[in-house]
Amino acid sequence: MAAKLPISERLGVDAYTSDRESHLTLSDPALCVGCVRKPCILVCPAKVYEWQEGRLVIHHENCLELGACRIACHQLGNGALVWEFPKAGFGVSFRHG
Numbered sequence: 001m002a003a004k005l006p007i008s009e010r011l012g013v014d015a016y017t018s019d020r021e022s023h024l025t026l027s028d029p030a031l032c033v034g035c036v037r038k039p040c041i042l043v044c045p046a047k048v049y050e051w052q053e054g055r056l057v058i059h060h061e062n063c064l065e066l067g068a069c070r071i072a073c074h075q076l077g078n079g080a081l082v083w084e085f086p087k088a089g090f091g092v093s094f095r096h097g
C-alpha cells in the first residue's frame with residue numbers, strides 16, 4: 001500500500017482555472033467584522049479565507065468547492081458568505097485520490 005501524502009502535497013497536484021470574478025462573495029462585509037469565531041478561516045483546508053487588516057480576504061482561486069465554509073458561516077458565523085460554484089469552465093480539477 002502506498003504511503004499517504006500530506007494534504008499540502010495532494011493539493012499541489014490539483015489544477016485550477018481561475019476566473020477573475022470571485023464565485024465567493026459577502027452579502028455584507030460588516031457581518032464579518034462582527035463575526036466572533038470566523039469559522040470560514042478554520043474549516044477551509046485550502047486557506048481560501050484570511051483575516052487581513054480588519055477585513056476578510058477571499059482567495060477564491062484556491063477554492064476546492066467543498067462548501068464547508070458555507071455551512072460553517074451560516075451555522076456558526078454571521079451568515080455573510082454567498083457561496084456559488086464557479087462558472088462553467090472554471091474552478092478546480094482534482095488529480096489525486
Ligand code: SF4
Pocket residue numbers: 031032033035037038039040041056072073074076077078079080081
Ligand atoms: S464565517 Fe461568515 S460571517 Fe464569519 S467571517 Fe467568515 S464569511 Fe464572514
